[in-house]
Structures are given as C-alpha cells and as structure tokens.
Amino acid sequence: MGTIPRKRVTIGDVAARAGVSKSAVSFVFNDRPGVSAAAKERILAAAADLGWQPSARARALSRSRTQAVGLVIRREPELLSTDPFFPQFMAGVEIGLTARDYSLVLHVVPDEKTERAAYERFARESRVDGVFLTDVRVGDSRPREIAALGLDLVVIAPEGADAGGDVVISMDDGAGVRRAVHHLHSLGHHRIAHVMGAPGYVHTEARRRAWQETLAELGLPIGPVVTADFTGAGGARATHELLDLPQPPSAILYGNDLMAIAGISAATDRGIRVPEDLSVVGFDDVPLAPYVVPPLTTVRQNVVSWGTAAAQTLVALVERKQAPTVQLPPVEFVVRGSTGPTRNRRPA
Amino acid sequence: MGTIPRKRVTIGDVAARAGVSKSAVSFVFNDRPGVSAAAKERILAAAADLGWQPSARARALSRSRTQAVGLVIRREPELLSTDPFFPQFMAGVEIGLTARDYSLVLHVVPDEKTERAAYERFARESRVDGVFLTDVRVGDSRPREIAALGLDLVVIAPEGADAGGDVVISMDDGAGVRRAVHHLHSLGHHRIAHVMGAPGYVHTEARRRAWQETLAELGLPIGPVVTADFTGAGGARATHELLDLPQPPSAILYGNDLMAIAGISAATDRGIRVPEDLSVVGFDDVPLAPYVVPPLTTVRQNVVSWGTAAAQTLVALVERKQAPTVQLPPVEFVVRGSTGPTRNRRPA
DNA sequence: TTGAGGACTCAAACCGGTTTACTGATGGCG
DNA sequence: CGCCATCAGTAAACCGGTTTGAGTCCTCAA
Numbered sequence: 001m002g003t004i005p006r007k008r009v010t011i012g013d014v015a016a017r018a019g020v021s022k023s024a025v026s027f028v029f030n031d032r033p034g035v036s037a038a039a040k041e042r043i044l045a046a047a048a049d050l051g052w053q054p055s056a057r058a059r060a061l062s063r064s065r066t067q068a069v070g071l072v073i074r075r076e077p078e079l080l081s082t083d084p085f086f087p088q089f090m091a092g093v094e095i096g097l098t099a100r101d102y103s104l105v106l107h108v109v110p111d112e113k114t115e116r117a118a119y120e121r122f123a124r125e126s127r128v129d130g131v132f133l134t135d136v137r138v139g140d141s142r143p144r145e146i147a148a149l150g151l152d153l154v155v156i157a158p159e160g161a162d163a164g165g166d167v168v169i170s171m172d173d174g175a176g177v178r179r180a181v182h183h184l185h186s187l188g189h190h191r192i193a194h195v196m197g198a199p200g201y202v203h204t205e206a207r208r209r210a211w212q213e214t215l216a217e218l219g220l221p222i223g224p225v226v227t228a229d230f231t232g233a234g235g236a237r238a239t240h241e242l243l244d245l246p247q248p249p250s251a252i253l254y255g256n257d258l259m260a261i262a263g264i265s266a267a268t269d270r271g272i273r274v275p276e277d278l279s280v281v282g283f284d285d286v287p288l289a290p291y292v293v294p295p296l297t298t299v300r301q302n303v304v305s306w307g308t309a310a311a312q313t314l315v316a317l318v319e320r321k322q323a324p325t326v327q328l329p330p331v332e333f334v335v336r337g338s339t340g341p342t343r344n345r346r347p348a
Numbered sequence: 349m350g351t352i353p354r355k356r357v358t359i360g361d362v363a364a365r366a367g368v369s370k371s372a373v374s375f376v377f378n379d380r381p382g383v384s385a386a387a388k389e390r391i392l393a394a395a396a397d398l399g400w401q402p403s404a405r406a407r408a409l410s411r412s413r414t415q416a417v418g419l420v421i422r423r424e425p426e427l428l429s430t431d432p433f434f435p436q437f438m439a440g441v442e443i444g445l446t447a448r449d450y451s452l453v454l455h456v457v458p459d460e461k462t463e464r465a466a467y468e469r470f471a472r473e474s475r476v477d478g479v480f481l482t483d484v485r486v487g488d489s490r491p492r493e494i495a496a497l498g499l500d501l502v503v504i505a506p507e508g509a510d511a512g513g514d515v516v517i518s519m520d521d522g523a524g525v526r527r528a529v530h531h532l533h534s535l536g537h538h539r540i541a542h543v544m545g546a547p548g549y550v551h552t553e554a555r556r557r558a559w560q561e562t563l564a565e566l567g568l569p570i571g572p573v574v575t576a577d578f579t580g581a582g583g584a585r586a587t588h589e590l591l592d593l594p595q596p597p598s599a600i601l602y603g604n605d606l607m608a609i610a611g612i613s614a615a616t617d618r619g620i621r622v623p624e625d626l627s628v629v630g631f632d633d634v635p636l637a638p639y640v641v642p643p644l645t646t647v648r649q650n651v652v653s654w655g656t657a658a659a660q661t662l663v664a665l666v667e668r669k670q671a672p673t674v675q676l677p678p679v680e681f682v683v684r685g686s687t688g689p690t691r692n693r694r695p696a
Numbered sequence: 697t698t699g700a701g702g703a704c705t706c707a708a709a710c711c712g713g714t715t716t717a718c719t720g721a722t723g724g725c726g
Numbered sequence: 727c728g729c730c731a732t733c734a735g736t737a738a739a740c741c742g743g744t745t746t747g748a749g750t751c752c753t754c755a756a
Contacts, residue, residue: 008412008474008712010711010712010713011712011713011714012712012713020735020736021735021736021737022712022713022714022736022737023714023715023716023735023736023737024734024735024736025713026713026714026715027714027735029713030714033733033734034733034734034735035734035735036733036734036735039734039735051472053472053473054473054712054713054714055473055474055711055712055713056473056474056475057405057408057409057412057414057474057475057711057712057713058409058711058712058713058714058741059712059713059714060405060408060409060713060741061405061406061408061409061711061712061713061714061740061741061742061743062712062713062714062715062740062741063713063714063715063741064356064405064741064742066405068453068475073438075435075439077439077652078635079635080435080436080439081432081433081435081436081634081635082432082634082635082636083435084429084430085429086435087423087428087429087431087434087435087456088428088429090421090454090456091423091425091428091456091458093456094454094455094456094457098455098462103453103455103475104453104454104455105416105451105452105453105454106438106442106452106453106454107442107446107451107452108435108438108439108441108442109442110439124399124401125401125402125403125404126356126403126404126405126742127404127405127416127451231635232635232636232638232639235639236639258635258636258639261636261639261640262636262639264639264641265639265640265641265643268641286429286430286636287426287427287429287430287579287580287606288430288580288606288609288610288634288636288640290580291580291583291584291606291609291610291612291613292609292613292636292640292641293612293613293616293640293641295613304425356742358741358742358743359742359743359744360742360743368705368706369705369706369707370706370707370742370743370744371705371706371707371744371745371746372704372705372706373743374743374744374745375705375744377743378744381703381704382703382704382705383704383705384703384704384705387704387705402742402743402744403741403742403743405741405742405743406711406741406742406743406744407742407743407744408711408743409710409711409712409713409741409742409743409744410710410711410742410743410744410745411711411743411744411745412711412712474712
C-alpha cells in the first residue's frame with residue numbers, strides 16, 4: 001500500500017502523539033513553565049519523530065511578529081558589484097541573526113523612490129519587525145520616516161553622525177584617515193590631497209573632516225580636495241584634476257579603494273610613477289588591493305563585526321530587551337607598496 | 349483629547365467602513381469576481397482612507413504561501429566581497445520579484461553544514477515558497493535534497509550542466525571562453541594556458557572544457573592548466589607555476605578577474621611585462637577591470653538578467669503557472685590593454 | 697407562472713500557531 | 727485540619743487574512 005498523502009505536520013499532530021494539548025507543546029517550544037519534565041520529554045520526542053518545527057507563518061501571525069528584519073540596499077548599478085561593504089555587512093548580520101533564529105529580508109533598489117517604497121512595503125505588509133539603515137546622508141530624513149512607519153530601526157553610521165536619538169552602530173572612519181595622514185606625514189609628504197566620495201553621505205563628510213583636521217594638527221597645509229563619486233571613472237577624473245594643478249600633491253588619499261586604484265591607473269597613464277612620484281592611499285581594503293600594481297596601501301575596517309553588532313542590537317530592540325554592548329574592533333591601516341617617501345621634500 | 353491608541357487596521361475595519369463583509373474586501377484585493385462595481389469602489393476608497401493593505405503575515409498563513417523566496421549564499425570569507433556575481437544577481441532577482449510582489453529572504457553561510465541547515469530551516473519554518481540554487485557542483489546532491497524538502501527550485505548553472513530534470517536558468521560560459529581563445533589566437537598566440545577556478549564547480553569545469561575544445565578546434569596544442577581557487581593568492585601562485593615552466597605560455601586565460609589581476613601582479617613582480625611578454629584574459633569584468641594596469645581584457649556576462657529570469661521562473665513555478673520564456677543576452681568580450689600580439693611567434 | 701441560472705453577498709470555517717482564563721491536584725503552613 | 731499558593735495542564739479565543747457554501751435577488755426562457 002502506498003504512503004498516505006502526507007499533510008503538513010502541525011502542532012496538533014505532535015500534541016496528539018505526546019498525549020497532551022497543543023498548549024503544552026507550545027509552552028515547551030517557547031521555554032515557558034507549566035510542563036513537567038516527563039511531559040516535556042515526550043513532547044520533544046514526538047516532535048523529533050514527526051520532524052516538526054513551529055511554522056514561521058503561523059507564529060508570525062499569532063505573535064504579531066515576523067522574526068525577520070529587513071535591509072534595503074540602494075546602489076547605483078555601477079557600484080553594485082564593487083562595493084565590499086554590503087557582502088561583508090550581510091555576512092555579519094547573518095551571524096547575529098541566526099543565533100536568534102531571525103531571517104533577513106533583502107531589497108536591492110536603484111533609487112530613492114524605490115527605496116522609500118521598499119520601506120513602506122516592509123511596514124504595510126508587516127513583513128519584518130525592524131530594519132537597518134546604512135549609507136546615511138547629511139540631514140537624512142529616512143530615520144524619521146522609518147520610525148513613522150512603526151518599524152524598529154538600527155542606524156549604521158560613522159561616529160559623530162547626528163543620530164537624532166536613533167540607535168546607532170557607529171564606526172570610527174576618522175581613525176583610519178588619521179592613521180593614513182600620519183603615515184604619509186612620516187614619509188615626508190607635505191602636500192596631501194584628498195579625493196572625496198559621493199557628496200552628501202555622512203561617511204564621505206567624516207573622512208574629509210578627519211583628513212582636514214589631521215593636516216591641521218600636523219601643521220601641514222590643507223591640500224587640495226576634489227569631490228568624486230566612489231566610482232572608478234570619478235577617481236580617475238579627480239586624479240587628473242589634481243595632477244593638472246600647478247603645484248600637484250605628492251600624495252593622495254582617496255575615499256575608497258576603487259577610486260584609488262583608478263587613480264594609480266590614471267597617474268601611470270601620465271607617466272607618473274607610484275609610489276616614486278606619487279603616493280596613493282585607499283580606503284576599504286578590497287580583496288584586490290594586494291594584487292594591483294603597486295599593491296595598495298589602505299584602511300581596513302572590520303565590516304563583518306558591524307553587521308553582527310547591528311543585528312544583535314536590532315533583535316534586542318525588536319524584542320524590547322537590553323541591547324548587548326558590543327565592542328567593535330579598531331580599524332587597521334595596511335601599508336603596502338603604493339606609498340613611499342617623497343622625493344620633493346618640504347619646499348623652503 | 350489625545351488620539352485614540354490606534355490599533356493596526358485590519359480587513360474588518362475596511363469592511364465595516366465600506367459596509368460590506370470581510371469576504372468582499374478580500375475578493376476585491378485578489379481580483380476575484382463576485383463584487384459589484386459600486387461595492388468595489390467603496391471598498392477601495394475605504395482601504396485607501398484607512399491606509400490598509402493586506403498583512404503579509406495573515407495572508408501567508410491562510411494561503412499557505414509566503415510570497416517570498418530564498419537565496420542561500422555560500423562563500424568563503426576571502427571571496428565574499430570580491431565576487432561580482434551575487435550583488436548583480438540579487439539586483440536582477442529583485443527586479444523579477446518586486447514586479448510580482450515577492451520578497452527575497454537571504455542567508456549568507458560559511459560552509460556546507462550551515463548551508464544545509466539554512467535550506468532545512470527555510471522548509472521547516474515555511475519561510476519561503478521556493479529557492480534559488482547557484483554555484484552548482486559536479487554531481488551536486490543539493491537539487492535532490494532541496495526537492496525532498498518540498499521547496500520549489502530554480503537552478504542557475506552553465507549550459508550543459510546535468511540538470512536531472514530541474515528547472516534551470518543556464519548561461520553560456522563557454523561562449524565567452526571561446527571568444528577569448530579566438531582573440532588570443534588571432535593575436536598570434538600559440539601557447540595559451542588556463543588557470544582554473546576552484547575545482548568541483550560546474551562553471552569551473554565548463555570554462556576549462558570550452559578552453560580545451562577551442563584550442564583543439566583551432567589546431568593549437570592544449571596548453572598547460574593549473575587548478576586554483578578563484579582567490580587572488582591562488583591566481584598569483586598559479587601564475588608563478590606557469591611562468592616557471594620550461595616553456596612558459598605567451599597567454600593565460602583565467603577563471604575569473606581576481607585571479608587574472610593577481611596574475612598580472614605576479615608577472616610584473618618577475619619583470620615580465622603585460623601585454624608585451626604575456627597576454628592576460630580574465631572572466632567577469634569586475635568594475636575594477638578597466639582601472640588596473642594594464643586594463644584587463646575580459647569576458648562580461650549580464651548577470652543581472654540571469655537574476656531577473658531566475659526570479660520570474662521561480663515565481664511561475666511556485667504559482668504553478670507557465671514560466672515566461674526569457675531571452676538571455678549574449679556574453680560580451682571586452683578587449684582592453686592586457687592582451688596584445690605575441691612576440692615569440694609560433695615556433696618552427 | 698415557474699424554474700434555472702447568474703450575480704452578489706455574507707457567515708463561518710480554516711490556516712497553525714500563541715495566549716489567556718480556568719480547572720484540578722498538591723503541598724506548605726498556621 | 728483548613729486555606730491559600732503553586733504547579734501541571736487544558737479548552738477556547740485570538741492573530742488577520744482566504745475560501746467555502748449557502749442564501750438572496752434578478753433576469754430570462756420555457
């Protein structure tokens with residue numbers, strides 16, 4: 001005889017098999033008191049036999065909570081596959097979420113309109129309990145909007161960003177920049193330029209500010225700055241602009257690795273050698289950084305750990321529990337071949 | 349007086365406001381007949397007034413479907429932020445999913461055990477209706493396992509992969525490789541080596557086979573092959589191995605861009621110039637490819653379109669509808685500066 | 697005039713859990 | 727010994743939708 005067309009096994013089946021009520025099973029699976037050790041054992045055995053596990057669907061409805069959080073990734077197509085941030089961040093988030101049996105719902109959107117729609121959909125459909133917010137911009141209105149939708153929120157932003165009372169996982173972008181400038185200074189560089197990423201972002205601003213403040217502290221002149229956009233093309237353009245200057249810099253600090261690598265390429269095209277004629281520092285430490293010619297000196301941040309911290313914090317927020325205090329590892333500064341001593345020493 | 353502590357608005361509120369039953373509201377929101385035009389209008393107005401939208405939670409339970417699909421990303425930490433595949437694929441998936449109001453649930457896992465656990469959790473918790481499977485390996489048992497879990501499945505794999513009856517979105521990895529080999533041949537290259545990616549993957553195998561077959565077609569000797577692992581370190585190691593050969597190749601075709609770029613770096617370190625002494629071809633066209641020195645000749649695939657096709661297919665599968673036939677754009681071969689005519693012409 | 701059929705509409709059951717209120721049975725204690 | 731607190735366990739309500747079955751009202755053909 002064939003197998004009976006097997007329906008999905010439910011909590012009722014488990015209860016029947018263990019000879020108890022549905023409530024008892026529910027209590028056991030939610031670590032609530034009110035079930036004897038013997039009964040608990042029978043219930044667990046029955047569940048194991050039947051291969052039963054509470055359905056997230058049913059649970060979500062009765063608890064009015066999804067056990068899922070959302071992440072909206074907004075990226076220009078050009079930058080989508082370059083950015084080392086999101087893959088690492090998501091890997092970290094995963095670590096923090098699976099430990100608490102949460103899931104991550106993802107939306108990848110191209111522009112602001114679709115981004116807003118994604119958050120609204122999250123809220124209206126009750127698909128997630130809370131969301132992460134990254135790529136914060138100066139004067140960003142999204143935190144308020146998201147809060148208004150009734151979603152719990154954890155913001156990921158550089159230290160010192162105006163958080164307006166939101167829960168923030170903050171990383172110290174400035175520390176890396178400071179180390180970079182000190183490194184260049186110790187190599188004798190005097191004219192240190194900066195190529196900024198896309199304007200408007202808090203982290204773009206934070207990096208520029210740290211660059212400027214460190215130069216001031218060291219008594220160096222505030223070198224030229226060019227605003228770019230985090231893309232390779234933008235980095236190349238900015239580099240040409242800087243090298244066209246009557247008094248070009250001897251070192252350039254870029255807002256990310258992609259621009260820095262494009263910068264090396266642009267310089268090389270002009271016959272300017274790196275690092276003999278020009279020192280280059282990136283930001284991110286993409287996996288390719290050690291393998292470009294010359295290998296890129298850059299700032300490495302532990303993005304995975306931010307993700308984990310952000311996830312733990314968001315889960316705690318959703319469950320109205322005390323958020324664990326997480327210690328984020330400090331930034332690292334990785335010296336490779338793209339920086340070297342300057343030849344044109346401080347002019348008289 | 350203060351605002352009344354507002355509860356979540358439900359279908360009942362909408363029904364009451366429109367003066368109809370819950371069923372009528374449900375019918376309207378599911379495009380089912382049986383509601384007069386007048387009633388429909390009142391219902392839509394009421395819903396709009398109240399800002400109501402069906403709750404995904406409740407809908408998932410009553411329909412026994414989540415309107416969400418899952419993607420499990422397994423990547424070694426080293427490769428996580430390098431791989432241009434997943435970000436683009438996810439962006440494409442998003443396009444296909446939002447059109448049908450589906451969501452994407454993501455898990456990023458480090459190894460096989462956690463990967464299996466992720467699929468099991470998807471199924472047991474009923475969190476998703478179907479899943480994508482990528483990075484198919486030779487003799488992969490996962491399609492069977494996933495099917496056994498009762499999840500609908502769409503496999504993304506190179507053409508010719510043994511699909512065992514699964515629904516497959518297949519891309520033609522071989523076409524790109526063939527174009528690359530022809531390109532090198534037309535430049536006069538005779539000894540064309542291949543650096544493979546991580547062994548065991550269907551796409552690693554497909555690329556190697558295409559390389560070999562094209563060489564044979566052109567009457568060229570089957571050059572040396574080295575197995576690597578898609579990482580920069582692996583690519584560098586493989587390159588040194590090839591250049592150490594008594595009769596080193598004049599051109600190397602790599603399994604991906606990261607290895608190719610590391611290969612250029614390794615060759616440069618040895619004083620071998622690219623492309624004068626050695627031509628290099630990558631695979632992927634990462635955004636950095638135009639900006640390394642020299643700019644990388646490589647194969648570009650439209651991964652976004654795979655994602656969209658895969659998403660549309662999976663949704664159709666889940667809903668037991670006819671899958672749309674999607675035409676995937678052909679691969680492109682991008683010639684840049686890392687390939688050039690060989691100096692040591694075909695030996696006598 | 698009647699009956700069949702179609703168009704609308706609604707009440708109730710259902711999806712599969714969680715939570716609440718309540719019942720018995722113990723047990724500790726004054 | 728009597729009373730109250732505690733523990734184990736259950737039935738039923740509930741979460742917020744979808745789906746089914748039955749009922750009402752109209753229209754049209756026989």
